[in-house]
Amino acid sequence: MFTSEIQTIEAQIRAHCAKTNIPLPEKMDWRPLPFSGESGIFTSFFQAAAQEARQGQKINVPQRAQEIAASVAKALGTLEGIHRVEAVKGYLNLYFDPSAFARRVVDTVLQQGEDFGRGKPKNERVMVEYAQPNTHHSFHIGHYRNAILGEALARLVEFAGYDTIRASYPGDIGLGVITVLWMYDKFYKGQEPEGVHERGQWLLKLYVEATNLLTPREDETPEEKAQREAYDAERREMYRRWDAGDEYVRALWLETREWSLQELRAILEMMDIHIDVWFYESQVDEPGKQIVEELIARGIAEDERPDGPVIVRIDEKLGLKKEKYRTAVILRSDGTTLYLTKDLALAKIKFEQYGVDRSIYVVDTRQSLHFQQAFKILELWGFPQAEKCFHLGYGFVSLPEGAMSARRGRVVLFKEVADEAVRRVLNEIAEKNPSMPTEQREAVALQVGLGALAYAMLSVDNNKDIVFDMDAALSFDGHTGPYIQNAHVRAGSILRKAGDLPSQADFSYQLSPYEVELVDLIARFPETVQQAAEEYRPLVMATYAFDLATAFHRFYHEVPVLQADTGTQRSARLRLVAAAKQTLANALRLLAIQAPEQM
Ligand code: ARG
Numbered sequence: 001m002f003t004s005e006i007q008t009i010e011a012q013i014r015a016h017c018a019k020t021n022i023p024l025p026e027k028m029d030w031r032p033l034p035f036s037g038e039s040g041i042f043t044s045f046f047q048a049a050a051q052e053a054r055q056g057q058k059i060n061v062p063q064r065a066q067e068i069a070a071s072v073a074k075a076l077g078t079l080e081g082i083h084r085v086e087a088v089k090g091y092l093n094l095y096f097d098p099s100a101f102a103r104r105v106v107d108t109v110l111q112q113g114e115d116f117g118r119g120k121p122k123n124e125r126v127m128v129e130y131a132q133p134n135t136h137h138s139f140h141i142g143h144y145r146n147a148i149l150g151e152a153l154a155r156l157v158e159f160a161g162y163d164t165i166r167a168s169y170p171g172d173i174g175l176g177v178i179t180v181l182w183m184y185d186k187f188y189k190g191q192e193p194e195g196v197h198e199r200g201q202w203l204l205k206l207y208v209e210a211t212n213l214l215t216p217r218e219d220e221t222p223e224e225k226a227q228r229e230a231y232d233a234e235r236r237e238m239y240r241r242w243d244a245g246d247e248y249v250r251a252l253w254l255e256t257r258e259w260s261l262q263e264l265r266a267i268l269e270m271m272d273i274h275i276d277v278w279f280y281e282s283q284v285d286e287p288g289k290q291i292v293e294e295l296i297a298r299g300i301a302e303d304e305r306p307d308g309p310v311i312v313r314i315d316e317k318l319g320l321k322k323e324k325y326r327t328a329v330i331l332r333s334d335g336t337t338l339y340l341t342k343d344l345a346l347a348k349i350k351f352e353q354y355g356v357d358r359s360i361y362v363v364d365t366r367q368s369l370h371f372q373q374a375f376k377i378l379e380l381w382g383f384p385q386a387e388k389c390f391h392l393g394y395g396f397v398s399l400p401e402g403a404m405s406a407r408r409g410r411v412v413l414f415k416e417v418a419d420e421a422v423r424r425v426l427n428e429i430a431e432k433n434p435s436m437p438t439e440q441r442e443a444v445a446l447q448v449g450l451g452a453l454a455y456a457m458l459s460v461d462n463n464k465d466i467v468f469d470m471d472a473a474l475s476f477d478g479h480t481g482p483y484i485q486n487a488h489v490r491a492g493s494i495l496r497k498a499g500d501l502p503s504q505a506d507f508s509y510q511l512s513p514y515e516v517e518l519v520d521l522i523a524r525f526p527e528t529v530q531q532a533a534e535e536y537r538p539l540v541m542a543t544y545a546f547d548l549a550t551a552f553h554r555f556y557h558e559v560p561v562l563q564a565d566t567g568t569q570r571s572a573r574l575r576l577v578a579a580a581k582q583t584l585a586n587a588l589r590l591l592a593i594q595a596p597e598q599m
Pocket of ligand 1: 346
């Protein structure tokens with residue numbers, strides 16, 4: 001956060017080292033000190049000592065590092081804004097003067113506002129692909145986890161400074177889709193319900209019914225068996241017609257697909273997600289076939305047709321002795337493509353047509369091998385971007401009642417969960433805050449209800465499964481979204497009562513530990529943005545937001561603001577509250593959670 005100060009200090013250190021012939025590395029690494037009641041930064045001199053050792057001097061590296069640190073500490077003397085310099089075990093620790101630091105942090109936040117924490121442009125393009133459920137199916141709570149994780153990640157990388165493209169890739173073709181088409185065409189044509197969500201959800205019902213009709217049963221009679229086989233033949237015929245581009249089937253497919261997409265768009269709208277590019281699985285089917293030919297021609301894939309499929313022996317091509325990526329099939333012997341084939345075609349489009357440098361896929365962890373294989377084939381194919389492809393996997397979501405099963409129609413629909421969460425918050429507001437006008441209640445309930453769901457998803461490591469507990473998620477004083485939102489609301493209410501915010505303030509009084517801690521956390525926001533983005537881990541930001549809220553709630557309980565002893569304290573604390581509020585809002589925004597003014 002203090003690049004210019006660090007530069008000045010670094011220049012002094014370099015001058016000292018040049019004079020005394022200490023070989024400093026080209027780039028000195030500065031990091032924030034772990035918080036221990038004081039804020040500061042540190043660097044180390046192990047590299048310099050090791051360099052001397054390499055130059056042939058006989059030295060003990062740790063001991064020499066400490067010597068250098070001590071000599072630097074001495075040479076630095078007193079520094080503006082730094083109230084203590086310390087050399088320990090080869091490290092140089094600089095402790096900020098708490099008052100100067102607080103003022104500096106608060107001024108920076110209030111000056112930069114919504115942009116506080118934004119990283120410098122990085123000249124690299126990231127594509128985040130998420131919110132890509134299969135069509136002809138309902139949007140369930142697992143899809144929601146995917147969408148919120150992807151959106152948070154997209155917001156993080158964008159804010160960190162990457163040129164960011166949001167992409168979706170619905171699976172709009174395959175046997176599941178055809179099954180629904182067949183069912184609709186045969187039994188339900190023209191009977192679709194009204195309403196975007198109802199119609200989307202209804203497709204799942206058709207799927208479940210169709211699966212019942214088409215799955216063999218142990219006790220079936222010969223007539224039933226014959227019937228089932230006839231149905232199955234019809235379904236296969238429908239797939240063949242789709243493949244051949246039959247006008248009737250294609251029109252039916254597009255019409256029903258649109259129902260799913262309308263529901264998806266409505267949900268994304270509700271989540272404030274705006275996808276830039278829509279890819280569809282169906283659109284990369286043909287390009288996939290051409291790619292297979294190219295891979296065969298380049299000797300990457302082996303064509304075993306007509307007796308077998310087209311395969312890539314990935315381990316062998318990479319020269320691996322042990323089985324790791326295995327052998328992947330990229331074209332069936334009948335010439336039809338697979339999921340993998342289409343992903344290869346899609347990746348090529350992303351790289352070549354969209355200039356993507358880093359390609360992120362937010363997809364269920366169960367597809368992990370699939371993506372490892374795809375990325376390795378891209379590497380064998382010669383795409384340098386393959387190295388920067390990343391599969392952000394995520395675990396299963398269930399309710400305490402039990403697991404989902406789409407085949408049996410047991411899915412937890414996102415819309416139902418969201419409606420229920422909002423309903424509960426509305427009841428709570430009615431009870432606790434009856435003076436809030438009805439119109440505002442609805443808006444706030446939506447912000448808080450959805451915020452609770454989002455945080456329940458983002459605050460768990462993406463690889464872990466989630467058993468979603470609505471009561472816990474909605475609690476105001478747990479590790480929850482509402483708890484963080486409530487910190488924002490409290491800050492807002494102090495500021496409203498205070499009236500105008502002082503345009504500047506001096507923190508030159510004995511700061512309480514609560515103030516020091518709050519300032520330290522606020523100051524860490526920019527580096528947390530970078531860390532979460534570089535590691536592709538929204539959880540890092542979710543944890544940060546909770547820590548910041550906790551520090552704020554503590555401050556709120558312990559430190560008088562409106563009733564502060566002196567005018568100086570009152571002004572300083574008001575500005576600190578405003579800075580905390582802004583930082584909470586920025587952090588929540590990166591988690592795709594709204595920051596309400598009241599709740
Ligand atoms: N539609 C797929 C599914 O629901 C996810 C697509 C993942 N993206 C990809 N490029 N394969 O499982």
